[in-house]
Amino acid sequence: MPVLVYTENAEGKFKKSTFEAVSYARAIADQNNTNLVAISIGDVSNDQLTALGKYGAEKVLNVSNAKLKNFINQAYASVIADAAKKEGADIVVLSNSFSGRGLAPRVGVKLQAGVADGAVALPEQTGGKFTVKKTAFSGKAFAIVELTSANKVISLTPNSYKVVEKGGAATVEDYATEGNASDFKAIIKEIVRSTDKVSLPDADIVVSAGRGLKGPENWGMIEELAGLLGAALACSKPVSDAGWRPHSEHVGQTGIAVSPNLYIAIGISGAIQHLAGVSSSKVIVVINKDPEAPFFKVADFGIVGDAFEVVPKLIAAVKEYKASA
Amino acid sequence: MKILVCISNVPDTTTKITFTDNNTQFNNNGVQFILNPYDEIALARAIELTDGDNGSVTVINIGEASTEPTIRKALAIGATDAVRVNAKAHDAWYVASQVAAYVKANPYDLILTGRESIDYNGSKVASMLGELLDLPSVSIIKKLDIDGDNITIEREIEGGKEVLTIPLPIVAGAAEGVAEPKIPNMRGIMSARTKPLTVIEPVGVKTLSEIISYETPAPRGQVKLIAADDPAKLVDLLHDEARVI
């Protein structure tokens, strides 16, 4: 039985998290000596669909029906669950993106499948057990979940599995479907994307600043540093509460959870609720003038110093590094 | 307008998380349990929406008798009445199945959950409930307004937002921005004691998943400190040692 992976796109383009999901699903297919089928819904070019082969998909089902161009979780869930049945797939993989979170549980119910949400590693399949590791307690622990049902749905946490390029082209098949008429009750009025910025949940590098910055007028250097590193911007909760920065940049337990390769925290104390959203970052750098700031306890690299002196020097050092690279 | 708010009873945000029995059980010894912060947001919005329209807000919890203080807190904040399904919340599928069984017998115009419970962080109950009830669902919402028989919702997407209009009833998971949590006043606390709290027995549900153990993250090594006047050293370390730039 093949593995089915849903390949999410944003305005017709696949994202890094999608390639991660395909690579991850490929590895699961390999565990089971089976094929990987991808399903794409929306308006995606043939070149991009074929290129999914690079990440290990043998076949791509392409749903390009105009009715299904924009994401409606109810309709997409029907299409994906039907495709799983048609292909005889017993494992469905998705990305635990914002849309994926509204989709995976619905696909799970349709397939009577246990759902492992926010997986952070490949499943283990030993002794007839199928277990998946996922984050729990707001990043303070992991839970090992056994999926005891015949069908299984896994949503993969972005940035937790490396993209693997194995080469090869996938065959693309048009998959004609309308979805159920009753699935289209929701109507999308507006989609707003701030395209000029790196999207926070997908970012490889995040530059984040807190109340230590004193006021919104001091964010110029933070933006400059982020720009140089190709990083997304983030902030602590009090910063967005005070309106210094938009709420969409607020990370932590009540904001966005991120797990980039590099998280740079500037003038943030490291309260437990803040750490809840950032502690699964691979490498953490903390810049804080207080050597006792709790953030240093979870940091890999730290600079004890005044942000207003350190950050400009860091910017200069990054520029120099870029010039020499 | 009749609104149902699903509430969960979770360890306080600052709790140190530990496990017992060879890391197979969550150690709730000495842990303070609270109303899930996102459910507080959902409840606050439900109270605002029914204010002055003869509506009602019912809260429902799947839990054992030990969750009743949290249910009473929701009543003190302003819920009209409460239902407790007398069972341990096995997982999101179990919870959603219980709520769905209740809603099939007792329809509501709007069903709210939190975007996620801060213990298992599943973000699953709202979508599973939508599927079980064949209703639209939106799992993480930032804004919610009612306009006659329709609801307008703003949801977060990577790097932006999306605005949706959906005819009621629907299921939605509230996140920050939907409302400010409400603090119970004295009158609320007094009246909470006498508001109806109905206990019902669970329906049978086939289990699909099981948590078999827990792990705590590997502690990070000692922080490597770099002199404040030498950020170039940091750049070198990030490039050569950590290989992240």
Ligand SMILES: Cc1cc2nc3c(=O)[nH]c(=O)nc-3n(C[C@H](O)[C@H](O)[C@H](O)COP(=O)(O)OP(=O)(O)OC[C@H]3O[C@@H](n4cnc5c(N)ncnc54)[C@H](O)[C@@H]3O)c2cc1C
């Ligand atoms: C239920 C709940 C949920 C919460 N959710 C979140 C959440 O999701 N995200 C979140 O971030 N917070 C959250 N909080 C708030 C959290 O507890 C902290 O209050 C918050 O993270 C502190 O933000 P901060 O570090 O920016 O500010 P502060 O705690 O004020 O820290 C500022 C830091 O900057 C340093 N500093 C000052 N001046 C300088 C300088 N010139 N140079 C360098 N360093 C300097 C100080 O030493 C200090 O460490 C939540 C709280 C609760 C109760």
Ligand SMILES: Nc1ncnc2c1ncn2[C@@H]1O[C@H](COP(=O)(O)O)[C@@H](O)[C@H]1O
């Ligand atoms: N035991 C429970 N009883 C009632 N509602 C619950 C329970 N557990 C979770 N929920 C609801 O489902 C939401 C999402 O939970 P989860 O899917 O576990 O992240 C929570 O914010 C609650 O609104």
